[in-house]
């Protein structure tokens with residue numbers, strides 16, 4: 001099938017590349033000239049394991065191309081995926097101006113042939129209705145099209161694998177014609193993986209995405225509530241949560257205490273869902289509690305550092321990990337940024353290392369030193385703060401850490417180390433909920 005992808009970020013580039021891998025003829029559109037230059041040179045603008053190799057393979061096979069020119073892509077494609085960003089507005093509503101802009105461009109490019117317009121960006125329920133109205137308003141009178149919702153569940157860091165081996169494929173359609181086109185689009189993947197396909201109404205599909213992210217964020221905030229309780233009574237949150245998670249009805253994933261969730265999705269998606277509840281005159285207290293616990297997790301961690309180090313002014317603090325989670329270069333809403341900025345306000349001198357996030361961090365952070373490796377960051381530090389659980393950090397030599405640091409104190413925001421082992425090594429150690 002001929003497929004157009006509008007927006008080549010984490011979602012668009014992965015979706016486009018994987019659909020090409022499945023045999024489709026894919027053209028990706030982006031309006032960021034810098035990004036496009038890289039893509040056309042065969043380079044991925046983002047760090048995502050396996051993506052660049054797959055891009056090269058499919059570009060060479062002639063199934064994957066990149067352009068800034070949207071009109072011919074709309075005219076030539078049977079299926080057009082909208083994958084643009086939907087950032088939060090200041091009040092928490094999702095900002096849908098990029099989606100609206102693309103809808104207008106699609107309207108202008110649409111010809112006499114039937115098109116399926118797929119909303120893959122995460123959007124509030126009833127957005128597809130607005131996309132439909134917009135395209136209808138600005139397109140030629142004989143335009144034939146349907147708008148469907150096909151939410152994306154990939155995780156940064158395993159985006160290619162998640163796309164090629166999905167847990168489920170959700171297709172929200174209100175027309176049989178669009179359903180048949182979408183099933184044809186995903187048929188090679190369904191044949192290969194036997195992934196469950198959920199055909200729903202458009203509105204249900206839109207809600208599935210906000211519901212899934214809210215539930216995952218709930219598990220993290222719940223784990224942080226247990227961590228607070230454990231710290232208050234001297235229990236171990238990891239023991240408590242591990243045993244809770246062994247209940248099949250609950251499951252252990254995302255039941256980990258730490259410095260809270262960040263990234264480009266959870267904070268904005270649950271804020272947008274809260275706004276949906278408010279607009280519908282429904283009670284948003286549940287979401288507010290998740291958000292409050294998340295903020296508290298970060299603040300309590302900062303407070304632990306401030307309490308132990310007392311005066312931070314002039315102190316050299318090493319921060320390991322900048323990205324919101326491992327195996328990505330994405331630092332959007334990463335807890336590390338909030339923590340670093342607060343420690344800098346207190347006068348601390350920060351030296352940091354992250355395997356992939358330092359390039360992006362340069363646009364966000366100032367007055368900071370970037371180290372060449374973890375040990376280089378730790379050298380002469382009066383405290384080590386761990387913000388991201390990269391595997392590389394889990395394997396660090398504790399004796400070497402101790403000998404390099406001015407004073408061996410570790411604040412482990414991701415519980416990657418064992419408190420008992422730290423005590424044996426003579427390192428003062430603060431985990432979360434332990």
Ligand SMILES: NC(=O)c1ccc[n+]([C@@H]2O[C@H](COP(=O)([O-])OP(=O)(O)OC[C@H]3O[C@@H](n4cnc5c(N)ncnc54)[C@H](O)[C@@H]3O)[C@@H](O)[C@H]2O)c1
Nearest residue numbers: 007008009010011030031032084085086098121122152156
């Ligand atoms: N990142 C994730 O892990 C993830 C997972 C699932 C869903 N989502 C959702 O998918 C959507 C995209 O997320 P992302 O992380 O890929 O965003 P992103 O910011 O990485 O990428 C968006 C891309 O769209 C491009 N763009 C914006 N307006 C455009 C236009 N008019 N024409 C052409 N290109 C345009 C931007 O230049 C950018 O390259 C969001 O709604 C997000 O919530 C993200």
